[in-house]
Amino acid sequence: MSDLPAVPPAGLAPAAAExxxxxxxxxxxxxxxxxxxxxxxxxxGSSSTWLTLTFAGLAMGMIVFIAASGLTLVFGLxxxxxxxxxxxxxxxxxxxxxxxxxTLGWTSVASLAPTLAAVGLAMLAAMLLGGVFGLxxxxxxVRPVYGQHLKQILVTIGGAIVGEELIKVVWGPxxxxxxxxxxxxxSILIGDAxxxxxxxxxxxxxxxxxxxxxxxxxxxxxxxxxxxxxxDREMVESLGYRIRRLFVGVFAAGSALAGLGGALWGMxxxxxxxxxxxxxxxxxxxxxxxGGLGSTLGCLVGAxxxxxxxxxxxFLAPKLTMFSSxxxxxxxxxxxxxxxxxxxxR
Amino acid sequence: xxxxxxxxxxxxxxxxxxxxxxxxxxxxxxxxVTMLLGRNGAGKTTTLRTIMGLxxxxxxxxxxxxxxxxxxxxxxxxxxxxxxxxxxRLGIAYxxxxxxxxxxxxxxxxxxxxxxxxxxxxxxxxxxxxxxxxLFPALRKFWLYPAGKLSGGQKQMLAIARAMxxxxxxxxxxxxxxxxxxxxxxxxxxxxxxxxxxATTVLLVEQNFAVAKALGDRVAVMDDGRxxxxxxxxxxxxxxxxxxxxxxLSLATHH
Numbered sequence: 001m002s003d004l005p006a007v008p009p010a011g012l013a014p015a016a017a018e019x020x021x022x023x024x025x026x027x028x029x030x031x032x033x034x035x036x037x038x039x040x041x042x043x044x045g046s047s048s049t050w051l052t053l054t055f056a057g058l059a060m061g062m063i064v065f066i067a068a069s070g071l072t073l074v075f076g077l078x079x080x081x082x083x084x085x086x087x088x089x090x091x092x093x094x095x096x097x098x099x100x101x102x103t104l105g106w107t108s109v110a111s112l113a114p115t116l117a118a119v120g121l122a123m124l125a126a127m128l129l130g131g132v133f134g135l136x137x138x139x140x141x142v143r144p145v146y147g148q149h150l151k152q153i154l155v156t157i158g159g160a161i162v163g164e165e166l167i168k169v170v171w172g173p174x175x176x177x178x179x180x181x182x183x184x185x186x187s188i189l190i191g192d193a194x195x196x197x198x199x200x201x202x203x204x205x206x207x208x209x210x211x212x213x214x215x216x217x218x219x220x221x222x223x224x225x226x227x228x229x230x231x232d233r234e235m236v237e238s239l240g241y242r243i244r245r246l247f248v249g250v251f252a253a254g255s256a257l258a259g260l261g262g263a264l265w266g267m268x269x270x271x272x273x274x275x276x277x278x279x280x281x282x283x284x285x286x287x288x289x290x291g292g293l294g295s296t297l298g299c300l301v302g303a304x305x306x307x308x309x310x311x312x313x314x315f316l317a318p319k320l321t322m323f324s325s326x327x328x329x330x331x332x333x334x335x336x337x338x339x340x341x342x343x344x345x346r
Numbered sequence: 347x348x349x350x351x352x353x354x355x356x357x358x359x360x361x362x363x364x365x366x367x368x369x370x371x372x373x374x375x376x377x378x379v380t381m382l383l384g385r386n387g388a389g390k391t392t393t394l395r396t397i398m399g400l401x402x403x404x405x406x407x408x409x410x411x412x413x414x415x416x417x418x419x420x421x422x423x424x425x426x427x428x429x430x431x432x433x434x435r436l437g438i439a440y441x442x443x444x445x446x447x448x449x450x451x452x453x454x455x456x457x458x459x460x461x462x463x464x465x466x467x468x469x470x471x472x473x474x475x476x477x478x479x480x481l482f483p484a485l486r487k488f489w490l491y492p493a494g495k496l497s498g499g500q501k502q503m504l505a506i507a508r509a510m511x512x513x514x515x516x517x518x519x520x521x522x523x524x525x526x527x528x529x530x531x532x533x534x535x536x537x538x539x540x541x542x543x544x545a546t547t548v549l550l551v552e553q554n555f556a557v558a559k560a561l562g563d564r565v566a567v568m569d570d571g572r573x574x575x576x577x578x579x580x581x582x583x584x585x586x587x588x589x590x591x592x593x594x595l596s597l598a599t600h601h
Contacts, residue, residue, distance in 0.1 A: 221458075221465045228448045228459055235446035238398055240434035240462050343450070 029301045029340040036305060040312040048192030053311045059199035061307025062206025063268060065300050067261025068284045069213060070254015076230035076294025076343060078247045080142055081149055084156040086277035086284060087163040088134060088255045092126035092262025093272045094167055097176045099125050107181035115183040119201065123263050130259020131252045137163075138251040160277060168274050175273040178266045202264050209257065210300065217296060226250060230294045230343055286325050290332045292339025301340055351376040351516055351547050352397065357406035357417065359389075359396045366392045368571035369406065374516070374564075377545040379538075381558045381579055383593060384568035390551040391443055393568070394518045397549075398440050399430040410436055410516070435462075437515035443524065443551075445505040449494025453485055453504055456493050460511040470511065478507045481537045499530035506537065516547045523554045535560045555593070559583045567592045 037054055044050040071085045099122035100107060106114035141159040145151040180198050187194035217223035229236045229243050236243050265280065266272045287306050291298025306325050313324040332340060352374040359367040367389050374380045382390050395401045397408060399416060408416035415436065416427050434440070439460075448456050454467050457475075464470050479486040482503040488496060493504055502522055509517055522538070523531045531554065538561050542548070552558045558565065562579030575582075575592050582588060 224451070224455055224459060228451060228455075231448050231450055232446055234400060234430075235442070235448070236459070237430040238400070238434055238440045238442070238446065239460055240431050242431045 026341065029298070032340070033301060033305055033308070036308050036312070040308070040316075043316055044312065048194075049315070051190070051193035052195065053315055054308065055193070055195045055199055055203075057308035057311035058304060059196075059202040059206075059307070060268070060310065061304035062203050062210075063261055063264045064280075064283060064287055064307060065261075065303035066206055066209050067258050067265065067280065068287045068303060069209070069296060069299050070250070070257045071284055072288040072291065072294055072296065072299045073226065073230070073250050074247075074254050075288065077226060077233065077243070077250055078146065079149070080146070080247075080251075081152045082142065082156050082251075083153055083281065084137060084141065084160040084163065085254070085258055086281040087137070087160045088130040088258035089262035089265060089280055090164065090167055090272075090274065090277035091133060092130050092259030093178070093266030093276055094171050094176070094262075095126045095129055095259065096122040096263035096266050097171070097178050097272055100178065100181070107183075110182040112183045115181040116201075118181060119184070119267075123205070123260050126259035126263035127256040128259075130262070131256035134252045134255020134258075135248070137255065138248055142251070160281075164274050164277060171274075173274060175271055178270050178272050180267055180270060198267060202268065205260075205264065209260070213296060222246070222249075283325065286329045290329050290339060292336075292341040292343055294343040295339065295341040298339055298341035348375045348377055350374065352408075352410050352549065354393070354397070354408050355406055357393075357396060357403045357408060359392055359401050360404050361392070361401060366571055367396065367403070370396075370568070370571070370573055372566055372573050372576075374547060374549050376547050378563040379542050379548045379550060379561050380564040380566065381562035382549060382551045382566050382568065383553075383555075383558055385594060386553075388568040389571040390568055391520055392571075394440065394442075394520050394549070394551060397433075397518060398438065399428065399433045402427070410438065439509035439514040439517050441505045441509050441517070441519040441522065443520040445501050447493045447496075447501050447505055449492065451493060452490050453493050453496070454489050456504060456508055457485075457511050460508045462512070474511070474513075478510060481540055482507050499526050499533070502526060502530075502534065503537070506534075506541075510541065510546075514546070516549065517541075518549050520551045521553060522550070523552065523557050531557065555589070 040053070041047070041050050044053060067085075067089050071082060074080050074082050074085070100118065103118040103121065106118045109115075137159060141155055142152070145155050184198045184201060187196045188200070189195075215223075217227060225236060225241055225243075225246055229246060233243055262276070266276070269276075283306065287302040288299055289302075290305065291300070291302030305328065309324050309328055310321055314321045336342065350373045352372075354370050354372040357367055357370040357372075358365070370389070370393055372382075372393070382393065384390050392401065396403050396416060403417045406417045407414065410433075413436070414427065415433050419427065428436070440446075448459070451459075458464060458467050458470065461470055484496070484500045484503060485507055488500065493501065496504060506519065506522060509519070522534055526534065535557060538548075538550075542561060548561075550558075550561060558579065565575075565577060565579040565582050566573045567575040567582075569592070575588070582592075
């Protein structure tokens with residue numbers, strides 16, 4: 001991983017051409033998303049099953065996006081390969097089990113309001129603690145190895161192992177069931193297609209996070225600094241901004257989002273094991289590599305593509321599920337070696 | 347002679363195993379344009395990067411307006427040298443050789459970044475912006491386009507305009523004419539002339555002697571990591587023998 005493909009330097013364009021530059025959005029990756037869904041339709045056969053799978057895929061994609069969005073920014077901004085990111089996902093999932101255990105009275109009744117309150121509380125607690133532990137992780141583990149990829153990989157994996165053991169100390173080594181609250185079980189029928197209620201929640205939360213991230217990145221000065229820092233950290237510092245402070249903030253926010261993603265992931269799986277972090281870690285890296293390291297939009301599209309493909313393949317040929325995302329990554333990298341939305345001039 | 351704004355004395359810089367600067371002595375007087383000339387590999391870019399704190403000096407002393415900004419701490423000194431962001435905040439703007447344009451951001455966003463306290467484009471100083479637009483009309487035209495779509499010359503204009511969004515005390519500009527067509531270089535010279543008329547202090551690295559002659563008040567010539575000649579730009583421009591000696595034929599043939 002230390003030899004990530006180098007981005008070609010932004011050379012001088014021929015100065016002569018004065019043609020009006022075109023600002024065109026790159027739609028091709030979105031077409032890929034649509035193509036996968038459309039190709040899967042006739043293969044699945046039944047339209048209602050296809051709709052159910054598509055929705056499940058989008059929900060999974062949204063959860064993975066939430067969990068991975070911090071990772072891609074952390075890499076983009078400081079070239080930090082954080083293999084400990086999945087630790088905060090595990091932490092979030094476990095915190096959700098504790099919050100659910102503490103709010104059993106709210107969730108046992110089948111009414112929606114107290115259930116959503118409990119789920120909201122679980123998500124908030126997962127975010128808060130994810131952020132706080134993220135700050136500590138950055139300070140103790142990541143900061144001493146800035147700029148050294150190999151050491152980052154070793155030390156963050158080590159941190160993740162220690163964290164996993166600490167989780168076992170607090171919550172025990174056995175798997176913990178995380179049953180969905182009564183009011184979120186079951187499905188809503190849209191035509192013939194069954195859409196699980198929880199997945200609706202996941203998609204809504206994912207959209208809220210996406211909207212907040214896009215607003216922050218595109219409409220605020222801090223977001224502008226993050227986007228600039230991902231492209232050229234040295235220049236941002238030369239303009240007088242303390243990028244390390246910004247990075248600490250991004251790291252904490254990314255860890256908080258990982259916690260949130262973990263809480264949702266746990267609810268989606270309905271069971272939590274200490275190894276949950278390791279399970280999703282590979283998935284997260286596949287997603288951010290497919291998307292283009294450092295790109296938020298790429299992370300979203302990558303997560304949705306992986307979510308859809310996993311669900312279709314899981315239905316059509318369950319044995320190929322694990323292979324499908326890695327196969328997808330290989331195919332995408334052959335097509336676009338820098339990922340779907342490459343970050344320019346790094 | 348006017349007061350010295352930036353001074354380097356005996357500055358050594360190592361990059362990894364390479365010893366690049368071998369004791370640079372340089373003074374940049376306030377309100378003037380000082381040209382930093384020299385062959386490829388003489389250490390000009392390294393000098394600018396050392397001033398910005400992007401590489402740290404292993405020996406020597408750098409001061410800006412009497413304040414130490416680089417070089418190893420003297421015994422008993424309380425604080426470390428300021429890092430790059432702090433150096434920039436003292437009022438030094440840097441236009442690197444690769445221009446440091448944020449290609450994915452629009453021209454407006456690039457400019458906004460350089461105004462440290464402005465939260466959005468509406469908070470930019472409009473009078474100053476109009477002045478920059480008059481110097482670099484392409485920037486107004488492409489205000490909302492991604493900077494990566496600009497031509498090489500326009501990118502260079504953006505890089506220089508960005509350094510001037512707010513008044514700065516010292517501009518470090520690294521080879522602005524590099525790779526530009528002669529007509530574009532003429533535009534660049536007139537824009538920098540306009541800047542010069544505002545008595546901004548500039549330290550300008552150049553390979554193009556014509557640009558140096560058109561803009562420089564003072565000149566320092568580097569060779570092999572040291573400053574080997576310093577004086578008035580005008581006297582160097584008249585003395586062809588000295589040009590040959592210091593810079594070689596390739597530069598002197600430019601005029």
